[in-house]
Amino acid sequence: MAGVTVNPVNVAYLVTGILFILGLRYLSSPRTARLGNRLAAVGMLVALVAVLTQGIVQWWIVALGVVVGAAIGIYSGRVVKMTAMPQMVALFNGAGGGAAALVAAGELLKLMNANPGEPLPFDQTFTIMLTSIIGALSFAGSIIAFLKLQEVMTGRPITYPGQQVVNAVILLLVLVGAGFVIANTNILTWYWIALVAALSLGVLFVLPIGGADMPVVVSLLNSFTGLAAAATGFVLQNNVLIISGALVGASGTLLTLLMGKAMNRSITNVLFGAFGSVKPGTSASSSTSGQNVRSVSADDVAALVAYANAVIVVPGYGMAVAQAQHSVRELADQLEKRGVEVKYAIHPVAGRMPGHMNVLLAEANVPYPALYDMDDINPEFERTDVALIIGANDVTNPAARTDKNSPIYGMPILNVDKAANVIVLKRSMKPGFAGIDNPLYDDPKTAMLFGDAKKSIDAVVSAVKAV
Amino acid sequence: MSEALFTELTVFILAIFIGVEVISKVPTTLHTPLMSATNAIHGIVLVGAILVAGTFDAPFNAIVGVILVILASLNVFGGFTVTERMLEMFKPRPIVAKKDND
Numbered sequence A: 001m002a003g004v005t006v007n008p009v010n011v012a013y014l015v016t017g018i019l020f021i022l023g024l025r026y027l028s029s030p031r032t033a034r035l036g037n038r039l040a041a042v043g044m045l046v047a048l049v050a051v052l053t054q055g056i057v058q059w060w061i062v063a064l065g066v067v068v069g070a071a072i073g074i075y076s077g078r079v080v081k082m083t084a085m086p087q088m089v090a091l092f093n094g095a096g097g098g099a100a101a102l103v104a105a106g107e108l109l110k111l112m113n114a115n116p117g118e119p120l121p122f123d124q125t126f127t128i129m130l131t132s133i134i135g136a137l138s139f140a141g142s143i144i145a146f147l148k149l150q151e152v153m154t155g156r157p158i159t160y161p162g163q164q165v166v167n168a169v170i171l172l173l174v175l176v177g178a179g180f181v182i183a184n185t186n187i188l189t190w191y192w193i194a195l196v197a198a199l200s201l202g203v204l205f206v207l208p209i210g211g212a213d214m215p216v217v218v219s220l221l222n223s224f225t226g227l228a229a230a231a232t233g234f235v236l237q238n239n240v241l242i243i244s245g246a247l248v249g250a251s252g253t254l255l256t257l258l259m260g261k262a263m264n265r266s267i268t269n270v271l272f273g274a275f276g277s278v279k280p281g282t283s284a285s286s287s288t289s290g291q292n293v294r295s296v297s298a299d300d301v302a303a304l305v306a307y308a309n310a311v312i313v314v315p316g317y318g319m320a321v322a323q324a325q326h327s328v329r330e331l332a333d334q335l336e337k338r339g340v341e342v343k344y345a346i347h348p349v350a351g352r353m354p355g356h357m358n359v360l361l362a363e364a365n366v367p368y369p370a371l372y373d374m375d376d377i378n379p380e381f382e383r384t385d386v387a388l389i390i391g392a393n394d395v396t397n398p399a400a401r402t403d404k405n406s407p408i409y410g411m412p413i414l415n416v417d418k419a420a421n422v423i424v425l426k427r428s429m430k431p432g433f434a435g436i437d438n439p440l441y442d443d444p445k446t447a448m449l450f451g452d453a454k455k456s457i458d459a460v461v462s463a464v465k466a467v
Numbered sequence B: 001m002s003e004a005l006f007t008e009l010t011v012f013i014l015a016i017f018i019g020v021e022v023i024s025k026v027p028t029t030l031h032t033p034l035m036s037a038t039n040a041i042h043g044i045v046l047v048g049a050i051l052v053a054g055t056f057d058a059p060f061n062a063i064v065g066v067i068l069v070i071l072a073s074l075n076v077f078g079g080f081t082v083t084e085r086m087l088e089m090f091k092p093r094p095i096v097a098k099k100d101n102d
Helices: A008-026 A035-053 A058-077 A082-114 A123-149 A161-181 A187-206 A211-238 A241-263 A267-272 A298-306 A317-321 A325-337 A356-362 A374-383 A453-466 B003-021 B028-042 B046-052 B060-090 B094-099
Strands: A311-313 A341-346 A372-375 A384-388 A421-426 A445-449
Touching: A008 A035, A008 A241, A008 B003, A008 B028, A035 A161, A035 B028, A035 B046, A035 B060, A058 B046, A058 B060, A082 A123, A082 A187, A082 A211, A082 B028, A082 B046, A082 B060, A123 A161, A123 A187, A123 A211, A161 A187, A187 A374, A187 B003, A187 B094, A211 A241, A211 A267, A211 B003, A211 B028, A211 B046, A241 A267, A241 B003, A241 B028, A241 B046, A298 A325, A298 A384, A298 A421, A298 A445, A298 A453, A311 A325, A311 A356, A311 A374, A317 A325, A317 A356, A317 A453, A317 B060, A325 A453, A341 A356, A341 A374, A356 B028, A356 B060, A372 A374, A421 A453, A445 A453, B028 B060, B046 B060
Parallel strands: A311 A341, A311 A384, A341 A372, A384 A421, A421 A445
Antiparallel strands: none
């Protein structure tokens, strides 16, 4: 090894790996997070410059692809509404998974062209199948997740008899197809069978998952795309892909587990439980009586919050749907002017993806120190005058603590019922997404303000100004 | 399993450990930007896409190649752009506004 020669491209890839890790490290605080994002972007640039020295001849394909991809990516990144971030991430997950599967398919074809008639080595076929399957699964699954989040298709779980059996058969087909490819038998035929089966499986496994469980699904698909990228690294024997994919895979997996924990449900239960599907026989008949529900006006709410000492705002998906975050911030401004202390309680699964509410409130200029995690805010409800719940339901349901028969029993919730007064902003008395009764609404200290969240808050704001 | 594959597996496993260590320090308030940043990072598959679609022995027809590069670039450029935009919004408690209140 006299005069060790190191391929400069590999040095560049190492630099990229380090910059990605540092970039993620700097995401540990909102103060340094932008630096982190930029470090990661520089890392990406280094890797891209390096790969362009690797015998690229079809320049126009690369140039056209990058220019079009960059144009669409930058444009949509600039204009996407913060409420639509879950869809955006789902689309990116899908694109990443699809790209990984295509890279693997390309490598398979390359191998077959280079070794006509010869058996392909196990290392190659195995990693190619792994990449193709995970990539196809996350591509198809993410498209369905996107369609559900975008409300192109129903957010309710789609179930049919024998669903698990059908899925099991398709999974078997995926594995058999992969087995034949690895065994060098009719490679192309079995490759396409396995690929199509994996795509169908991706579709079928997201169909029965309900909208409220989307934080778990989006995180899981994020993890899958990471693993697909890492698997591509095995196929191409490229360390930077392996390292980056592993980082993303770890991130997605951690978030998935965190979301599962926040709902007190195992990941298998989320994926196969079809939570929130309308079960025959237990329909609306058993729903909250509605007899004891107290409805109030915006003026009543304004009087209550304006003279309070401490108010905690509990946002949920309803705030996102109504685009009410700016109005909420305005209300908080008015209250703070009057000396009322305003805090925000964020449940880990509020919204449709991890951190969804935080981004919306940040967009509305709410300073991030005012946002509190569940564990930090729960002890404070007891000394709070008003808990103001805006479009959140299941995460405030006290049945999770008390009612052993409730489907969400055991789920950690925000203890809003410990506050002196509870105000719930809601469209109507319809039960929440999961169709579970919320005894909070029958509580004598709870008052309901019905209507569109944004309009309701705006009305409260003008009433507070008049107080 | 070849020696090379084993080495790659070693790198993969160690990278997972680093990932878990680093990601677990990201506060919940930044979880959405974290996801879009990891979207951008798994756009690293663009390196693979360029190698597969742009080299001399590229197996795809040109259209598939371009689509592949577009998919991967979408993640890279879209991911970093939207993450930057989100992170700009996260502001500490404003000092000026505090004075207004008093």
